[in-house]
Amino acid sequence: MTTPRPPLKSLDDALAQLLACATVLAEQESVSTFDADGRVLAQDLVSALQVPALDNSAMDGYAVRCADVLHAQAQLDGVLPVSQRIAAGTEGTVLAPLSAARIFTGAPVPPGADAVVMQEDCEVLQHPDGAAVRFKVVPAPGLNIRRAGEDVTLGAVVLSKGELLTPAALGLAASIGMNFLPVVRRPRVALFSTGDELVMPGDVPPAQMKPGAIYNSNRFFLRALLLRLGCEVSDLGVVPDRLDATVQALQGAAHHHDLILTSGGVSVGEEDHIRPAVQSLGTLDLWQIAIKPGKPFAYGRVQQAHFIGLPGNPVSSFVTFLLLVRPFLLKLQGVQQFAPESIAAPAHFTCAKADKRREFLRVRRNAAGGLDLFPNQSSGVLTSAVWGDGLVDHPPGHTIAHGDLVRFIPFSELLG
Ligand code: AMP
Numbered sequence: 001m002t003t004p005r006p007p008l009k010s011l012d013d014a015l016a017q018l019l020a021c022a023t024v025l026a027e028q029e030s031v032s033t034f035d036a037d038g039r040v041l042a043q044d045l046v047s048a049l050q051v052p053a054l055d056n057s058a059m060d061g062y063a064v065r066c067a068d069v070l071h072a073q074a075q076l077d078g079v080l081p082v083s084q085r086i087a088a089g090t091e092g093t094v095l096a097p098l099s100a101a102r103i104f105t106g107a108p109v110p111p112g113a114d115a116v117v118m119q120e121d122c123e124v125l126q127h128p129d130g131a132a133v134r135f136k137v138v139p140a141p142g143l144n145i146r147r148a149g150e151d152v153t154l155g156a157v158v159l160s161k162g163e164l165l166t167p168a169a170l171g172l173a174a175s176i177g178m179n180f181l182p183v184v185r186r187p188r189v190a191l192f193s194t195g196d197e198l199v200m201p202g203d204v205p206p207a208q209m210k211p212g213a214i215y216n217s218n219r220f221f222l223r224a225l226l227l228r229l230g231c232e233v234s235d236l237g238v239v240p241d242r243l244d245a246t247v248q249a250l251q252g253a254a255h256h257h258d259l260i261l262t263s264g265g266v267s268v269g270e271e272d273h274i275r276p277a278v279q280s281l282g283t284l285d286l287w288q289i290a291i292k293p294g295k296p297f298a299y300g301r302v303q304q305a306h307f308i309g310l311p312g313n314p315v316s317s318f319v320t321f322l323l324l325v326r327p328f329l330l331k332l333q334g335v336q337q338f339a340p341e342s343i344a345a346p347a348h349f350t351c352a353k354a355d356k357r358r359e360f361l362r363v364r365r366n367a368a369g370g371l372d373l374f375p376n377q378s379s380g381v382l383t384s385a386v387w388g389d390g391l392v393d394h395p396p397g398h399t400i401a402h403g404d405l406v407r408f409i410p411f412s413e414l415l416g
C-alpha cells in the first residue's frame, strides 16, 4: 500500500521557508558610487551637511525684499536699481536697501532678500547710474527660494542599510559627498543547465540541429537575471543527464559559491538526476510547489552552499526565478523590502480553467487599461514572457470572467 503524498507546498509557504534560510551575507565592501547601481547598502548613510547648503534661487531673476518692491510699485514706478550680480557658485553680499540683486538658478540668496522674482516678470531698464529693473508683480515672501536643508537636513539618514541602490539613490549619495559606498558583497552563484538535448547557440547552426536537440535558452535569461540582482555568476555550462556527472558538478561548485542554481532535471523521470544528487551530497528541504508554471522547484543545501533547482521548461524556470529566487537573493544581500506590488486591473479575457495550483498567467496591459492574455500559456512557450509585461496571480480553483478585477504583477516589479 502506498501512502498518499502530502499536498504540495503553497507558494507562500515555500517562499517563507526559503527566506528563513537566506542568512544575510556578513561581508561588505566599499565600491565607487559610480559602480554601486543595483548593490545593497550595508550601513546607514548619514549626512554630514545640509542640502541645499544655503537658501538659493529656484529661478533666473532678481532677489528682493518684498517690502521694497511694494514700495517701488507705490512710489518709484515699480523700478529698483540692480545693486549686485550673483551667479551659481558665487556668494552675494547683504542686499542694499531699495535695490534688487541679479540672481541665477542655484545661486545663494543674498542676506536680506526674502524672495526671487523670475526674470519673465521683470523688465530690464538702462538707468543712468547702471542697470535697473521694473517689477510687474509684487512677490510674497519666500517666492522662488529653495530653503537650506529642504532636501537633506544635517545628520539625516538619507539612505538606510538594506536599501537596494537605484540611479536616483546614487545621485542622492553623491549630493552628500559620498564617492564610495559600503555595500554587501555580491552573492556568488554557480549556474548549471542540465539536459543532453541542449546545444549552445553558435555551436551548431539551426539547419544542422539534430532531431530532438534544442538550444539552451534558460542559460541566457538566468545569467542575465542573476547579473541584474548583483550576483557574481560562474556559468558552469551544461551537466549531462547522468547521476555521477551531476554529483560531481554540484560537489565542485559547492566550495566557492553561496548558491548553486540549476535548471532542468528536477522532475520525476529517470533522466532527472538533480534530486538524488543533492540528497547524496546534502539535504533536499523543499521539492515541488503548488504553482503553475513551476511545480518542480527544489531547495536544499550542498555542503555550505544553498541549492536551488529550477524546472527545465523555460517559462517555469523564468517565473519561479522571479517569484522565489529573486527574493531569496535580495534577502541574502540584506534587502528588507522586495515583495512585488501588484495592481488590481480588469481582465480583458476569460479563464475558466480552475486548477488546484496557483497560476501565474502571462498577460499584457492594453490601451484601454485592461489586461490581454497571451493565447498560449504553455510552460515551454517563452514568447509569452516576452510578449507579456507581467503576470496575473490567479488563485487556485478560481475562474476569471471578462471585466473581473485581477491581481497584476508588472515584470518591472520583478526584474531587479
Ligand atoms: P526537464 O525538467 O529537464 O525534464 O526539462 C523540461 C523541459 O524543458 C524539456 O522539454 C527540456 O528540453 C526543456 N529544457 C530543459 N532545460 C532547458 C534549457 N536550458 N533551455 C531550454 N529548454 C530547456
Ligand code: MG
Pocket: 194, 195, 196, 241, 264, 265, 271, 312
Ligand atoms: Mg532534462
